[in-house]
Amino acid sequence: MSSRIYKTEAIVLKSSPYGEGHLLVTLLTRDGSKVRAMAWGARKPTSRKVGHLEPLTRVDLALSKGRDMDSISQAQNLEGYVAIKSNLEATAMALYLAELAEAFANQDSPNPALYRLFSVMLREIQSSSPPEVIVPYYQLNLLKVTGFMPEIYRCVECRKGVTPGQHRFSVDLGGLVCTQCRPTGNVRLAPLSIEALRALRFLHISEVPALATVDMPAALVRELRSLLDSSLRYWLDREVRAKGFMDHIGATAGLKA
Amino acid sequence: MVTERSHIPAPGPVARLIQELNRLPGIGPKTAQRLAYHIIRASSDDVQSLADSILGVKDRIIFCSSCHNLTEIDPCDICADPRRDRSLICVVEDPLDVLTMEKVGFYRGLYHVLHGVISPMNGIGPEDLKIREMLPRLQDGTVREVVIGVNPTLEGDATAMYIQRLISPLGVRVTNLARGLPVGGQLEYADEVTLTRAFQGRREL
Numbered sequence: 114m115s116s117r118i119y120k121t122e123a124i125v126l127k128s129s130p131y132g133e134g135h136l137l138v139t140l141l142t143r144d145g146s147k148v149r150a151m152a153w154g155a156r157k158p159t160s161r162k163v164g165h166l167e168p169l170t171r172v173d174l175a176l177s178k179g180r181d182m183d184s185i186s187q188a189q190n191l192e193g194y195v196a197i198k199s200n201l202e203a204t205a206m207a208l209y210l211a212e213l214a215e216a217f218a219n220q221d222s223p224n225p226a227l228y229r230l231f232s233v234m235l236r237e238i239q240s241s242s243p244p245e246v247i248v249p250y251y252q253l254n255l256l257k258v259t260g261f262m263p264e265i266y267r268c269v270e271c272r273k274g275v276t277p278g279q280h281r282f283s284v285d286l287g288g289l290v291c292t293q294c295r296p297t298g299n300v301r302l303a304p305l306s307i308e309a310l311r312a313l314r315f316l317h318i319s320e321v322p323a324l325a326t327v328d329m330p331a332a333l334v335r336e337l338r339s340l341l342d343s344s345l346r347y348w349l350d351r352e353v354r355a356k357g358f359m360d361h362i363g364a365t366a367g368l369k370a
Numbered sequence: 371m372v373t374e375r376s377h378i379p380a381p382g383p384v385a386r387l388i389q390e391l392n393r394l395p396g397i398g399p400k401t402a403q404r405l406a407y408h409i410i411r412a413s414s415d416d417v418q419s420l421a422d423s424i425l426g427v428k429d430r431i432i433f434c435s436s437c438h439n440l441t442e443i444d445p446c447d448i449c450a451d452p453r454r455d456r457s458l459i460c461v462v463e464d465p466l467d468v469l470t471m472e473k474v475g476f477y478r479g480l481y482h483v484l485h486g487v488i489s490p491m492n493g494i495g496p497e498d499l500k501i502r503e504m505l506p507r508l509q510d511g512t513v514r515e516v517v518i519g520v521n522p523t524l525e526g527d528a529t530a531m532y533i534q535r536l537i538s539p540l541g542v543r544v545t546n547l548a549r550g551l552p553v554g555g556q557l558e559y560a561d562e563v564t565l566t567r568a569f570q571g572r573r574e575l
Contacts, residue, residue: 158552159552
């Protein structure tokens with residue numbers, strides 16, 4: 114008979130008050146699964162779990178399996194991301210990333226690459242001067258690791274390689290459409306600058322440390338963000354709620370200043 | 371062979387009462403049913419009293435135009451009290467926090483109730499709270515210090531940083547309630563953020 118207790122490392126994506134002093138926590142576990150678990154009594158000031166289950170905290174957990182929901186029996190903070198939590202722009206950006214991770218993570222299908230991507234991004238935002246390109250990098254790579262990567266090399270219609278400049282982008286079709294193809298139906302086609310296409314290809318193959326040396330013009334970052342926002346909206350079928358606050362405080366612009 | 375259990379619905383008014391109770395926070399369908407059947411069994415006087423008190427809250431309770439706390443008269447008792455220190459405003463999340471602070475009785479300044487905190491993942495931004503409503507209170511130079519007394523959570527801290535950024539240019543001192551180890555807590559179980567803040571906020575004995 115398998116044990117009802119299991120241990121895992123996880124990052125807390127979200128926590129909401131529940132009843133008298135309890136906390137309902139959404140976790141991204143190390144294997145990339147989304148787990149919702151109850152932390153009984155965790156909102157009481159003297160609880161051993163208080164503080165360890167705040168959103169944007171990497172924790173070592175002991176959980177016990179329940180019929181409807183697991184419960185957190187022990188929580189030990191591994192990384193509190195204090196620098197993120199002490200900076201308004203960094204907090205807003207990290208919460209946006211967390212909402213996306215929560216939206217794309219699945220309860221039943223583990224995705225270790227998603228956990229790796231999210232934890233690396235938090236470490237990057239935690240650094241003193243995260244580059245502006247962090248958000249589009251995360252958006253694109255989130256789509257990549259969850260299987261929704263837009264096609265940025267070939268035409269989605271004729272499958273031939275696309276020459277930069279002879280292309281348009283379709284969110285509905287999921288990638289580039291060459292100028293020779295005429296998709297049928299109610300398909301939106303939007304222009305995509307050559308610089309933005311090159312930037313997407315760069316972000317697709319880049320490792321995170323390389324981003325520190327990238328200095329993209331603000332207009333290019335905006336174009337990438339706009340395209341990737343549309344793709345995320347298409348797949349989620351809703352707006353990302355935390356985007357409003359991140360944009361409101363000018364998160365990406367403010368970090369560079 | 372498995373047969374489906376027949377489902378006899380509650381009579382119309384009972385079903386409606388259950389449905390309404392079920393909309394209250396923290397009340398699930400089973401609790402709503404229990405409450406509804408408790409109300410049915412209660413005396414007519416008790417039910418009338420409950421209905422009157424619910425309607426009374428909606429008819430008579432308003433928000434104080436100054437601090438946005440719940441009150442029967444505007445301005446509220448605290449804002450109208452001449453003995454309160456008018457140079458201090460404590461910013462809290464909701465009216466229950468005012469009650470908690472008043473029960474302790476240590477603080478003698480005024481309040482400002484935000485009615486929530488910034489919660490980006492739930493789509494709650496600064497414009498959904500009573501943050502901007504605080505600015506007119508800081509214009510005439512009476513207020514020297516704004517004490518941010520929101521809960522020490524990630525969202526509470528984000529709200530505190532936002533308010534600090536908004537009102538610092540007005541030359542008003544902005545402080546935060548101390549963060550650190552709880553009375554009765556144990557160091558061994560403190561998390562990284564709490565310990566860091568406890569060190570940052572240490573005081574000479």
